[in-house]
Amino acid sequence: MIEPKHHKNEFLIERIAFFSDAVFAIAITLLIIEIHPPHIEKGDTAEMVSHKFKHLIPEFIGLTVSFMLIGGAWLRHHSLFKYVDNYDFRFMLINMLLLFTIILYPFSTSFLFNNLFEGGISKLQIYFYLGVPFASNSILYYMFKRVDKKHREHEADIRFHRALFVQKWMLVSFSLAILWIIFAPLKIHYYGYFFLYIGPLMITINKKKFKTK
Amino acid sequence: MIEPKHHKNEFLIERIAFFSDAVFAIAITLLIIEIHPPHIEKGDTAEMVSHKFKHLIPEFIGLTVSFMLIGGAWLRHHSLFKYVDNYDFRFMLINMLLLFTIILYPFSTSFLFNNLFEGGISKLQIYFYLGVPFASNSILYYMFKRVDKKHREHEADIRFHRALFVQKWMLVSFSLAILWIIFAPLKIHYYGYFFLYIGPLMITINKKKFKTK
Amino acid sequence: MIEPKHHKNEFLIERIAFFSDAVFAIAITLLIIEIHPPHIEKGDTAEMVSHKFKHLIPEFIGLTVSFMLIGGAWLRHHSLFKYVDNYDFRFMLINMLLLFTIILYPFSTSFLFNNLFEGGISKLQIYFYLGVPFASNSILYYMFKRVDKKHREHEADIRFHRALFVQKWMLVSFSLAILWIIFAPLKIHYYGYFFLYIGPLMITINKKKFKTK
């Protein structure tokens, strides 16, 4: 009986990472599929083309925001897996749950942004759109805590602490933004998005603390 | 002539795993593509938006169920490959057949769930939807048996036995559920889904037996 | 200056393989996207659902055939990369060209099979559908020859020779099938597909020769 246990173990952890990568990558790329190029007809003037294109601007904003949210989640997932030295079944289930929230992005993005500037907007759309990153960031935060406690065998370094720090403040940001949407009237809901800058702000303030090299 | 046979062999097995991962990941992510965000128009009130969204609830249920079925299959595929130390051409063909059943999910899910609560439901839709996981679980069960007999070179551990155990009971569950649909009238077909809990139930009962660490 | 040349080289070859895998996997999974589930309405009887579903049967046949063609190409690509020990820029370009033919499958499949049994069929559709695997198999055959001559550093074994053999006969099969379509009238073009069995037939006849282990 051969016992290449350690090697196989690494391969298995890498496979979880790569499977997750594939889901992240597909979700991030499907965002563009939801933006349908305008139908240009034979006699269309440049003004008409540009007018039709302008209708897509909110969707491109949505694409950009969701790209940053998925991309950010992937970056922290990447940081996290540096410290995963072993895993159990529950860890895989939690990772699956994270991936479930990731695949919701293409839907939640076009549900909110397809009609953002035309007035067709309601609290339900905003809840759904903010709820998805809230869920994925909660799960990621929990995964960081769990890896720190259970699955880590070598020293955590600055990168781990920064990712955990970002994770915590992302969670705070989204919680505050969602609370704002619940209690403030729909008309001033835009102000709630300022809470989302808390995360990056805190990082900038604490930049020195997390300087690599 | 260089002879890095063992290394190349591992790379080849990993490549089968990663190719399968990609197919699993794409199938699981395409599920969301089939759910089209409702078209919100300018004058729509919050009630109208919420009404349009409610129409999508069966599709989200379908998304969740299919996500769990594909995700579960991936988890067992992952457990299985821990023990694959060599492979032959037939093993690759069987794996291909498994992937064929996996890519059917986005279709079978929207075929059944797009109209689940509006009455437009027939036995054909249910057969198709249950047939897909029945097929993928049968193939996975066969793969486990084959790996155990032929492609395994190091000791099977608790994880292997648990995955095989789950695999067996998944098969039993789906067989019973399909039998129920065949013999029971369409109106009470919902009860057949309770059979699907047999697998998780058996696992819970035997939890101690499969405790890792 | 560190010189981990050999390791990096392996990583680079693996990355070509994995990128190709991803393209194969996406092309194979997108096949299902082209099959749109029938729209079931509230009052539809079981007969009507089954009638609507029957319309999709040619598309499922197309899915199955194309799945086998892409899957087969992937299997031989997998066999090929076992022997790739070094590569040059031209090798990567040829691999890219192969991937270009692979991504044409979802289009060529639905172009032919969407209307196969309703009479809406012309030689152009058949040329396109047969031309894609003809192109991918020609390129794969050329890649095998090139790897054998240039990029292989360790002994070719039985698996390599079998894959090369299959590759050659696939090419012969598709050439004959295409020639048949060119010269035979459209009405009897179905007979041309029998040529596609030449490959599997030759393999079966020569099975002993290529027995592994």
Place this chain on the structure above:
Amino acid sequence: MIEPKHHKNEFLIERIAFFSDAVFAIAITLLIIEIHPPHIEKGDTAEMVSHKFKHLIPEFIGLTVSFMLIGGAWLRHHSLFKYVDNYDFRFMLINMLLLFTIILYPFSTSFLFNNLFEGGISKLQIYFYLGVPFASNSILYYMFKRVDKKHREHEADIRFHRALFVQKWMLVSFSLAILWIIFAPLKIHYYGYFFLYIGPLMITINKKKFKTK
């Protein structure tokens, strides 16, 4: 405390590469999704099928051009990662930005090519289509410079210099083409595309300089 730092570091760099590969692969494959097979009806003659197919020719040209642009970017990304021995957070952000430009291809391609030959064309569509590869090539060029200065620990070889050389001339080509579109009238904008041949031309002229082996 285990300290398998070097191994983990390699795994992390590979994971960035593989995640990028997945995004490249999905973007390249989604190009085909935007080309909808013509609807063939029962009574359609061969001429009608061929007529309907001809309408898709500009889209196939777009597919081919975009495939070459994405494929070329991937090839240089692949060359680049051979020399990435360490990375920092900013490097990952820049890579993310690159991937953002890559996922825009399916949209920009069908925005321009869906109506290329029917007259429905305006400067906006051309700007968008040329802007995407201009952006991705600028970022790639910057990445090459950065890797050369910061993340490279072993000697750069001929492949690195060739990729950097191509990168520079791609940038020049796209800049000149965009300048042409800005200043020349729309009717003669086609001549601007000749600038895109500067890159390949420069490579051919300097072929000897970059000969591998």
